[in-house]
Amino acid sequence: MPTVSVKWQKELFPAVEIDTTQPPYVFKCQLYDLTGVPPERQKIMVKGGLLKDDADWNTLGVKEGQKLMMVGTAEEAVKAPEKNTVFMEDLPEDQQVVAVGHTAGLYNLGNTCYMNSTLQCLHSVPELKSALLKYSNSGRSNDLDPSSHLLTVATRDLFGELDRSVKPVAPMQFWMVLRKKFPQFGQQHNGFYMQQDAEECWSQLLYLLSQSIKEPEARENETVKSLFGIELVSRVHCQESGEESSEKESVYSLKCHISQEVNHLHEGLKHGLRSELEKASPALGRTAIYLKESCIDDLPRYLTIQFVRFFWKRGSNQKAKILRKVDYPLELDVFDFCSDSLRQKLQTPRQILRDEEGAKLGLKANKSNSSEEKDVNMVKEETSTDINDRSAAANQEGTGTSSEKEMHLTGIYDLVAVLTHKGRSADSGHYVAWVKQENGKWILFDDENPILQKEEDITKLSGGGDWHMAYICMYKARVIRY
Structure with a gap:
C-alpha cells in the first residue's frame, strides 16, 4: 500500500497510507480523522483533477511519496446557547440531537451500515462499555488469539471515541481488524465491499467479546454471558418410540420465527422455542422425528x-x-x-x-x-x-x-434498541439503529446522521412493506434490589 503526503491549509500530513483495495471514500475518512474536514467537503487534487469517491486507484496511478493537495473547511462543534432559554423543539434538527445525549454517528466505509448499526446498539449498553474499559492492551489471556485481542481493543477504543465525540467517527481501525478476524466481512464484488448480514456481525462480535473480556481469576468469562447470555432447558422426545431426554444450552438471542x-x-x-429434529433412534434402529420444546432457565x-x-x-x-x-x-x-x-x-x-x-x-x-x-x-x-x-x-x-x-x-423488559433493515434481500438494502437514550429520548443512527425520533414511531417498524422493519430488538431487564 503506497503512502502519500497531504497538504491542507498550512499543515502537511506525511506518510498517509492508501489502501488501494478500498474506494477513495475510505481514504477521505482517514483524512477526516486527521483534519476534521468531512468527506463531502473534501476536494483532493490528483493528476490535475478532483478525486472522486468511485475512482479506481489503479487507474489513477498514485505513486509512493506523492504529494496531494486537499481543500476544505473543518467542522465546528455545536456550541450551547449563551443567552436566554431555548426549547429543544425550537432548535435545528442537528442541535436537537445534541441536546438528548450520545450523538456521534459512524461514517459508512462502503456498505458497512450492517456494522455501524450493530455497533451503535451495543455501544448503548453501559455495562459492556465498563467491562471493555477494564480490558488492557497487554492484559489479554494466553489462550486468546492475537486477532481476537486486537478486535477487542478496537471495540473498546471505538466506543471511547464515540463517547468523546459529537461529530461522526470513521471506524477505520475497527473495520480493518474485523475483516482480518472474520474474512467473510471482506467479500468484494467488482472491487467494492459487499453488504453483509447485521445479525451475523452482531453474533460474531458478541461471542468474541464473551471470550476476551474476563473477570480476574475467572476460569471462564461471566461478564458478557451475564449481560446477554440466555440459558435454555429443552425436552426432546420422540412420539413414535417414546424416547425422551433433556438438554441445556446457552444462547445469546431468542429467535422470533415468522x-x-x-x-x-x-x-x-x-x-x-419449538422445533422438529430428525435423528437416529436407538429404540427404532433408524432415523425418526423428535420434537424439541425449550424454555428459558436463566435470564440476562x-x-x-x-x-x-x-x-x-x-x-x-x-x-x-x-x-x-x-x-x-x-x-x-x-x-x-x-x-x-x-x-x-x-x-x-x-x-x-x-x-x-x-x-x-x-x-x-x-x-x-x-x-x-x-x-x-x-x-x-x-x-x-x-x-x-x-x-x-x-x-x-x-x-x-x-x-x-x-x-x-x-x-x-423494556425496549432500548432496534436494528432495522430496509430492502428485499440480506445482500442489499440498508441497516440503521434506533437507540433509546438514558433520558428516554430515541435517536435514529443512519450511519453518520443521528436523527431525533418519537417513541410512538419505534413500534411502527414492524414490517409489512418496503420501509425499515425490525430485524434485531434489544430489551433491558427491569430489576429490583433487596
Whole structure:
C-alpha cells in the first residue's frame, strides 16, 4: 500500500497510507480523522483533477511519496446557547440531537451500515462499555488469539471515541481488524465491499467479546454471558418410540420465527422455542422425528431477539426476505416462556414490582394470607418504596459502583434498541439503529446522521412493506434490589 503526503491549509500530513483495495471514500475518512474536514467537503487534487469517491486507484496511478493537495473547511462543534432559554423543539434538527445525549454517528466505509448499526446498539449498553474499559492492551489471556485481542481493543477504543465525540467517527481501525478476524466481512464484488448480514456481525462480535473480556481469576468469562447470555432447558422426545431426554444450552438471542400464523412477537417466540429434529433412534434402529420444546432457565440483563426474516431461496439462489408485519411491544414480559424453577424465582420480585408501580399510581397492594404474599411482605420491609432509587442503583452497577443490595430480575423488559433493515434481500438494502437514550429520548443512527425520533414511531417498524422493519430488538431487564 503506497503512502502519500497531504497538504491542507498550512499543515502537511506525511506518510498517509492508501489502501488501494478500498474506494477513495475510505481514504477521505482517514483524512477526516486527521483534519476534521468531512468527506463531502473534501476536494483532493490528483493528476490535475478532483478525486472522486468511485475512482479506481489503479487507474489513477498514485505513486509512493506523492504529494496531494486537499481543500476544505473543518467542522465546528455545536456550541450551547449563551443567552436566554431555548426549547429543544425550537432548535435545528442537528442541535436537537445534541441536546438528548450520545450523538456521534459512524461514517459508512462502503456498505458497512450492517456494522455501524450493530455497533451503535451495543455501544448503548453501559455495562459492556465498563467491562471493555477494564480490558488492557497487554492484559489479554494466553489462550486468546492475537486477532481476537486486537478486535477487542478496537471495540473498546471505538466506543471511547464515540463517547468523546459529537461529530461522526470513521471506524477505520475497527473495520480493518474485523475483516482480518472474520474474512467473510471482506467479500468484494467488482472491487467494492459487499453488504453483509447485521445479525451475523452482531453474533460474531458478541461471542468474541464473551471470550476476551474476563473477570480476574475467572476460569471462564461471566461478564458478557451475564449481560446477554440466555440459558435454555429443552425436552426432546420422540412420539413414535417414546424416547425422551433433556438438554441445556446457552444462547445469546431468542429467535422470533415468522409464518402465516405469527402476527406478534409472542407468537413468533413460541414458534422459535419449538422445533422438529430428525435423528437416529436407538429404540427404532433408524432415523425418526423428535420434537424439541425449550424454555428459558436463566435470564440476562439484556435480552436480544432476532426476527428470522431471511431464508435461502433456491430458485434465485440468494437470501430472500419475509416482509410480513410482526408487532412487538415496548414492554416485554417473558414469564410464560420460563421454566417452572425460574418462574418460582421471579414470583416475589414481580409482586414487589407490581405493588411499587401500583403505589405510584395510588393503588393499594392486594392483601393475602398466602405464604407467597407473606414472603413478599417480609422482603418489602427491607426494600425502598421508591422504584426510581432502584433504577439509579442499577445504573450505578453499570459504571462499576457496587451495591449492598442484591439485584433481582422480574422477567419484564423494556425496549432500548432496534436494528432495522430496509430492502428485499440480506445482500442489499440498508441497516440503521434506533437507540433509546438514558433520558428516554430515541435517536435514529443512519450511519453518520443521528436523527431525533418519537417513541410512538419505534413500534411502527414492524414490517409489512418496503420501509425499515425490525430485524434485531434489544430489551433491558427491569430489576429490583433487596
